[in-house]
Amino acid sequence: MNPKAKIKIVAVALILFFSFLTFKAVKSSLVYYLTVSEVQERESFSKLKRLRVSGVVERGSIKRNEDGSISFIIRDKESTIYVQYKGVIPDVFRDEVQAVVEGTIEDKVFLANKLFAKCPTKYEDDKLGNNRLSFVQ
């Protein structure tokens, strides 16, 4: 086979590969998460269907259970969902923070096995602290 034909094959293969990748990416991350009301509006979900839901953590709703799991409520303007989660808790996870949970719904309870906290979009000074790195002081 001459080198030109080889290059053509490589070019076509690359284009096919990236088209496929882009298609998959757009399909799966076009809706990265559902809102709380979108989940509550739908009647039922299969127990096997994995969902990603985002909402604000209700003030005072975070409870630590004896088995090391935590439970909390996330809300948006209209509805709320009760969430149970066991695993690593992000540093910025607290009341009123935007959280994203991944898992399944069973009997109106969201069983999460992944928990993300969205970082704030406004970066503010820590007025109490020194500007220096804490370990430099």
Add this chain to the structure above:
Amino acid sequence: MFAFLSRISFTLLVILMTISIYMIFNYAPKEKIMGDVQRIFYFHMGSVLVFTLAFIANLVYSIKFLLDNNNEHSRIAYINAEVGVLFTLLTIVTGMFWAKPVWGAWWTWDPQLTTTFILFLLYFSYLVFHKLSTRAGVPKYAAVFAVISFIDLPIVYISVRVMRGISPVVFGGEGGGISPAMMNTLLVTLGAFLFLYIVLINLRSKVDKK
């Protein structure tokens, strides 16, 4: 003239990078919620600036090459892509170190992260494809591939604004923004990375000519 410019940009790089690193660790305030880890932000944005400039230059020189068939343009397009790929990788790595403590995960398939990963794959493939097609005597194929790859760059920027994701919209979004001291630090850091880009391209260009 060119030698003078490259010497001056090296001096400016050394001065600005020193000031920038000092500002990041001593002048910039600690972020209220995220704490010290937020200081990665400055390096993260600096890397974003470098790959953006490099891929724009890659596009410009690829188009020039397609128009005038001058091999020098093809070569400049290639070295820009090399620098761009390195800094896309640095953006992803600094982003991961930041995401682990703040979001709680090294990685998630959020629209902006996914499109940035595709950007890395596209230009990494371009590097290989450029060598292959040049060797086979059809370097224009690589230039066309570069022009198509560029489509992903604006998508990286837009995705976070039009699609639901986890990456924050700090600039130009609702309720976003950074404090004045953080803005000063960011501007100096971006200046330092601008000269880092110029110096890297100059140095890389010299390697080829030997």
